[in-house]
Amino acid sequence: MTMPAPYQVSRFGLIDTSPTGTLAALARRSEGLAIPLAALLAGLLLFGLFLLMLGKSPVEYYALVYKAGFGTAFSWQNTLSRAAPLLLTALCVALPARLGLVVIGGEGAIVLGGVAAGAVAMLIPGGGTGFILMMAMFAMLTGALWIGLVGLMRFYRGVNETIASLLMAYIGIALMNHLVEGPLRDPNSLNKPSTLPLTPEQRIGDLPGMDVHWGLAFGIVACVVAWILIERTRWGFAARIAGGNVRAAQIQGLPVGWLIVGFTALGGAFAGLAGMIEVAAVHGSANASLAAGYGYTGILVAFLARHNPLAIIPVAILLGGFEAANGLVQRRMDLPDATVLVMQGMVFIVILMSETLYGRCKLFTPEKWRAT
Amino acid sequence: MKTPKQTSRRSFLKTSAGVAGMLAFGGLLPQTARASKLSVGFIYVGPKDDYGYNQSHAEGAAAVKQMPGVSVVEEENVPETVDVQKTMESMINFDGVNLLFPTSFGYFNPHILELAPKYPDLRFEHCGGLWSADKHPSNVGSYFGYIGMGQYLNGVVAGHTSKSKKIGFVAAKPIPQVLLNINSFLLGARSVDPNITCQVIFTGEWSLAVKEAEATNALVDQGVDVVTCHVDGPKVVMETAAGRGAYVCGYHANQSPLAPDKYLTGAEWNWAKVYTDMVKTVQSGGQIDNFVRGGLAEGFIKMSPLGPAVTDTARNQFAATQSEILKGGYAVIKGPMKDNKGKVIAGSGQSFAETDVALESMNYLVEGVIGSTS
Numbered sequence A: 001m002t003m004p005a006p007y008q009v010s011r012f013g014l015i016d017t018s019p020t021g022t023l024a025a026l027a028r029r030s031e032g033l034a035i036p037l038a039a040l041l042a043g044l045l046l047f048g049l050f051l052l053m054l055g056k057s058p059v060e061y062y063a064l065v066y067k068a069g070f071g072t073a074f075s076w077q078n079t080l081s082r083a084a085p086l087l088l089t090a091l092c093v094a095l096p097a098r099l100g101l102v103v104i105g106g107e108g109a110i111v112l113g114g115v116a117a118g119a120v121a122m123l124i125p126g127g128g129t130g131f132i133l134m135m136a137m138f139a140m141l142t143g144a145l146w147i148g149l150v151g152l153m154r155f156y157r158g159v160n161e162t163i164a165s166l167l168m169a170y171i172g173i174a175l176m177n178h179l180v181e182g183p184l185r186d187p188n189s190l191n192k193p194s195t196l197p198l199t200p201e202q203r204i205g206d207l208p209g210m211d212v213h214w215g216l217a218f219g220i221v222a223c224v225v226a227w228i229l230i231e232r233t234r235w236g237f238a239a240r241i242a243g244g245n246v247r248a249a250q251i252q253g254l255p256v257g258w259l260i261v262g263f264t265a266l267g268g269a270f271a272g273l274a275g276m277i278e279v280a281a282v283h284g285s286a287n288a289s290l291a292a293g294y295g296y297t298g299i300l301v302a303f304l305a306r307h308n309p310l311a312i313i314p315v316a317i318l319l320g321g322f323e324a325a326n327g328l329v330q331r332r333m334d335l336p337d338a339t340v341l342v343m344q345g346m347v348f349i350v351i352l353m354s355e356t357l358y359g360r361c362k363l364f365t366p367e368k369w370r371a372t
Numbered sequence B: 001m002k003t004p005k006q007t008s009r010r011s012f013l014k015t016s017a018g019v020a021g022m023l024a025f026g027g028l029l030p031q032t033a034r035a036s037k038l039s040v041g042f043i044y045v046g047p048k049d050d051y052g053y054n055q056s057h058a059e060g061a062a063a064v065k066q067m068p069g070v071s072v073v074e075e076e077n078v079p080e081t082v083d084v085q086k087t088m089e090s091m092i093n094f095d096g097v098n099l100l101f102p103t104s105f106g107y108f109n110p111h112i113l114e115l116a117p118k119y120p121d122l123r124f125e126h127c128g129g130l131w132s133a134d135k136h137p138s139n140v141g142s143y144f145g146y147i148g149m150g151q152y153l154n155g156v157v158a159g160h161t162s163k164s165k166k167i168g169f170v171a172a173k174p175i176p177q178v179l180l181n182i183n184s185f186l187l188g189a190r191s192v193d194p195n196i197t198c199q200v201i202f203t204g205e206w207s208l209a210v211k212e213a214e215a216t217n218a219l220v221d222q223g224v225d226v227v228t229c230h231v232d233g234p235k236v237v238m239e240t241a242a243g244r245g246a247y248v249c250g251y252h253a254n255q256s257p258l259a260p261d262k263y264l265t266g267a268e269w270n271w272a273k274v275y276t277d278m279v280k281t282v283q284s285g286g287q288i289d290n291f292v293r294g295g296l297a298e299g300f301i302k303m304s305p306l307g308p309a310v311t312d313t314a315r316n317q318f319a320a321t322q323s324e325i326l327k328g329g330y331a332v333i334k335g336p337m338k339d340n341k342g343k344v345i346a347g348s349g350q351s352f353a354e355t356d357v358a359l360e361s362m363n364y365l366v367e368g369v370i371g372s373t374s
Helices: A022-053 A058-071 A073-097 A106-123 A129-157 A161-181 A215-232 A234-244 A246-251 A256-283 A294-304 A309-333 A339-357 A366-371 B009-028 B053-065 B082-095 B105-118 B148-161 B176-190 B209-221 B235-243 B271-283 B312-326 B357-361
Strands: B038-043 B070-075 B099-102 B123-127 B140-145 B166-171 B197-202 B226-230 B247-252 B263-269 B291-294 B301-303 B331-334 B344-346 B351-353
Touching: A022 A058, A022 A339, A022 A366, A058 A073, A058 A309, A058 B082, A073 A106, A073 A129, A073 A215, A073 A256, A073 A294, A073 A309, A073 B082, A106 A129, A106 A161, A106 A256, A106 A294, A129 A161, A129 A256, A215 A234, A215 A256, A215 A309, A234 A246, A234 A256, A246 A256, A256 A294, A294 A309, A294 A339, A309 A339, A309 B070, A309 B082, B038 B053, B038 B082, B038 B271, B053 B070, B053 B099, B053 B247, B053 B263, B053 B271, B070 B082, B082 B099, B082 B105, B099 B105, B099 B271, B105 B123, B105 B140, B140 B271, B148 B166, B148 B176, B148 B226, B148 B247, B148 B263, B148 B301, B148 B312, B148 B331, B166 B176, B166 B209, B176 B197, B176 B226, B176 B331, B176 B357, B197 B209, B209 B226, B209 B235, B226 B235, B235 B247, B271 B291, B331 B344
Parallel strands: B038 B070, B038 B099, B099 B123, B123 B140, B140 B291, B166 B197, B166 B226, B226 B247, B247 B263
Antiparallel strands: B263 B301, B331 B351
């Protein structure tokens, strides 16, 4: 039995093409990038066909999307403003997903996090950076309790986390409405029930030199922290094992229950933070406008990013750009508002289908190179 | 003899290159070059064909589109978040609008207030009547209509039509504007028969079709035979009630196509008049008042044409009441009157005309309304 020579003449030339070589490593790594990108392009092409069927020009459409989403300085600020909340709400999906849990009720954590922030601002006098951090902490705690409860029910009672989190989102919104229209209502907010307005010292401003609020920075930091947690710590490693095979993880003695509760709670904390940022940076008080659907768009972002926290950043920016362009497309091409939803839906389905391609493309699977 | 002038291939190419060049250059012209023409932007919180609030504004926008020298851009389904700020700026940057109508109530604070100081040369006109001189920028205006009177007239027709003496109201939230509509609807019906009661159900949301249908069904189950509503899109309420055999009174826009036989009348916004007037003011170089309000007499609201089920006696009282309201100063809330918990809200001789600011902080349901504000 002879060992294969590491360097041999192949169609790649005199390069190490063995399954353990550098090219092989590069090929394996690029799979995770190339397949989603190809799927994204395929989805956009498919949507182009759809536009042609409607008698509209796909070229004009994508030119407008580029112009309004990424073409000017204002377009970038528009895009980043819309991407900011999605970074955090996508984490509420991506973190539990690494444990194999599909949590889709981040919306509940956002609205309750927002109400918690509004309540803190109302009940505790003060302002400044320390106060804002405290407000963030309360909001994160609220979100953590809300989604952590989903994890708790999952582990101890076997309640399906997808259904539970979705239904709890409706309860969360109802609870927010009750609090904002009842005990926490500013009596002067006559026709739009809200909590007491935050003082200027309690609010978050814009990033220096930009018309985008600090939520963007919070979101990017959160994504990086989440990535380090998952990819570079033993808790993340344990979570990935439990996500791969719960029984195996339990046999290994991993604290699966703690992992489930911890990761759902952390995801909820990030969504709660998104709610606090909406209150402190955008609305200036907590009210029904908090339920704007960011929790649901976050599901799309997390799945497109394949639950990789770092990939969430570009995906959220891409979706933010699509949404930023939606208005111009409506106005210039006389297309209905639902157009962008159709595009998102098509891209989403193609990317989900592309999941089946992993390990099947010979180009990215060095083990198959030598078969020919 | 002159040869007939023919277009040579060369001159054709020259001309088309020139035209293409001009078109390309025209596209690159800065917005100021186009600013001599008035450009107006309309923003809606929901779909503009919702048979309701947003449609009423879109009908106003459609009327402005017909005017000479005006271009109109519209965007629908814009949530009351940072999205609406960016939509306004996108219209300013890409379409060069100089007059904006962000129509949803929740766009005002903080979104319009945030943006208006950044664009002092532009005009922001908001529907809802929240502007006050000491707090808000001077390039922001607000306008609203006394549509409670329309619900009062709805009530008059409902009072004549109801056999069970029970009428119903599907409402979004217990806020002053909505409470005034509920109270007006009942008091209109009681001007016909003081034994009529009105059951109200709050859905808690401005647009939540499932709950609106449930509420309507619950009302009809309780014997209610005339239904009206105050939600963003009355379509579901109208279709559900009419499908169950109840009569309906419309709100926001004309919903008679949804239930031609059961539709009695409806309280509609008449934004077409308001918006074309405002655009005319701007075109003639004038300044729109920062605080504009009006009712039936001023043409801010109008009633849908009476439906086939309305009896002659009802028509007569409807016409008589309408002409009373058109005189101005009509009071729906007048003493002695109690709320539905027995508390006196107006002593004898006391009355609140349609323009009375006290009505804008209404927090009660009058006697005869079955339901609670909290």
